[in-house]
Amino acid sequence: MSNKISVITVVYNDVKNIRQTMESFFSQTWEDKEYIVVDGGSTDGTADIIKEYADRLAWWCTEKDKGIYDAMNKGILHANGKWINILNCGDAYCANDSLRRMIECSKDINSTDVIYGNAIAITENEDKHMEAGNDISKLEYSAIYRHGCSLVRTSTHLKYMFALDKKKLIGFALDYDMIYRMYHSGCKFEKVDVDVQTYDVEGASNNIYKSIKYNYRITTQYGWSLQKFIFFVKALCAVYTKQSYLFRLVRDFIFEFLLNNMLPCVCSWKIRRLCLKLMGISIGKDTFISKDVYFMTPRMFKIGNDSDINRGCLLDARGGISIGNSVSISHNVSIVTGGHHLNSPTFAGKYMPIEIGDYAWLGIGCTILQGVKIGKGAVVCAGAVVTSDVEPYAVVAGTPAKKIKERTHDLSYKCKWNILFT
Structure with missing residues (x-):
């Protein structure tokens, strides 16, 4: 069955970014797609650039409208695809296969109304991976994914257009209002593990106080509740406190001094395990972590069952580290999710997640760099530097790491550590 995707870009006087955004669409390897561009009557040359692509567009216009959401509604009405994706001007797809992977990674595409994935937030100082939420029930309180990082079934989107009559009440949050109404009506949402779009944080919606206020108004439109009021108050307090x-001072004392200087002095793993969990680390059953391990952003680190991490390891979880079951991480391994843009005038940071599959074995002194996925049963040899994904059961070595052979697929062991005082 066809899974044609209609991508809609709305723009007004953004000659600086429109070409880059349009080229991002045309670079997508998913062939069953169409492009709709809605220009709000630009006077800075934006419309001239759009005209250059006119023969490659399914529909476009340049005329005054009532704002970004009115323009989106206009684009939705002209969509002929089975799915709709919004690509705001200035944003771009994370990779050339982002749309293809969204379709192919869906496990229930025929009955799902919304497929959504992750985003990468861009600021002057850093690029940060924004993991979409897995728990759909949390849509009751706030958005758990970025609207542009979703595919919405066209027939569903036509039922749930952007409510322009609410613009004065909830301002730039009309997209979450649309998502909330779909959620409340029983639409089916599915998350896929795909990085979909990059977006510039410095935009009209970059006002945390207004976002909290608008979210509260949206979530209480069907009635007031004490739980939602408490969520609203806690969100405001968190912003002020942070x-x-x-x-x-307190954060750095706990998550730097106590975690990395004092806790390693505790010889009981049971006590250390309890402290690590209190600091936000997700640790599976019968998993062991040695004393002399350096953590960065522990709340972004999770490890499954029956795994072990030996001494001297660097676990930089600023971009998120996810480790599976029965994983063995040898001494002095560095898992690094953070880095910098080489040519950035501001030395902007960049943070991308690392995933390590079940039964993986990381050899002594190897380094895993940001954005890498280590497949199930894979082996990284001692001293190797991994800069790209490792396929399941592959054995890789060298700098950069290359596949040298394949491991047996018949794996059923559990990593056990029974030495006291470690």
């Missing part, structure tokens, strides 16, 4: 020097 801006204070006292918060930073």
Whole structure:
């Protein structure tokens, strides 16, 4: 069955970014697609650039409208695809196969109304991976994914257009209002593990206080509840608190000094395990982590069952580290999710997640760099530097790591550590 995707870009006076955004669409390897561009009557040359692509567009216009959401509604009405994706001007797809992977990674595409994935937030100082939420029930309280990182079934989107009559009440949050109404009506959502779009954080919606206020208005449109009021108050308090020097002082004392200087002195793994879990680390059953391990952003680190991590390891989880079951991580391994843009005038940071599959074995002194996925049963030899994904059961070695052979697929062991005082 056809899974044609209609991509809609709305723009107004953004000659600086429109070409890059349009080229991002045309670079997509998913062939069953169409492009709709809605220009709000630009006067800076944006419309001239759009005209250059006119013969490759399914539909486009340049005329005054009532704002971004009115333009999106206009584009939705002209969509002929089975799915709709919104690509805002200035945003781009994370990879040339982002749309293809969204379709192919869906496990229930015939009955799903919304397929959504992850985003990468771009600021002057850093690029940060934004993991979409897995728990759909949390849509009751706030958005768990970025609207542009979703495919919405066209027939569903036509039922749930952007409610322009609410613009004065909820401003730039009309996209979450649309998502919330779909959620409340029983639409089916499915998350796929795909990085879909990059987006510029410095936009009209980059006002955390207004976002919290608008979210509260959206989530209470069907009635007030104490739980939602508490969520609203906690969100406001969290914003105020995180801006204070006292918060930073306490945070750094706990997650730097206590975690990496004091906790390694505790010889009981049971006590260390309890402390690590209290600090936000997700640790599976019968998993062991040695004393002399350095953590960065522990709340972004999770490890499954029957795994072990030996001494001297660097676990930089600023971009998120996910380790599966029965994984063995040898001494002095570095797992690094953070880095910098080489040519950035501001030395902007970049943070991308790392995933390590079940039964993987990381040899002594190897380094796993940001954005890498280590497949199930894979082996990284001692001293190797891994810069790209490792396929399941592959054995890789060298700098950069290359496949040298394949491991047996018949794996059923559990990593056990029974030495006291470690």
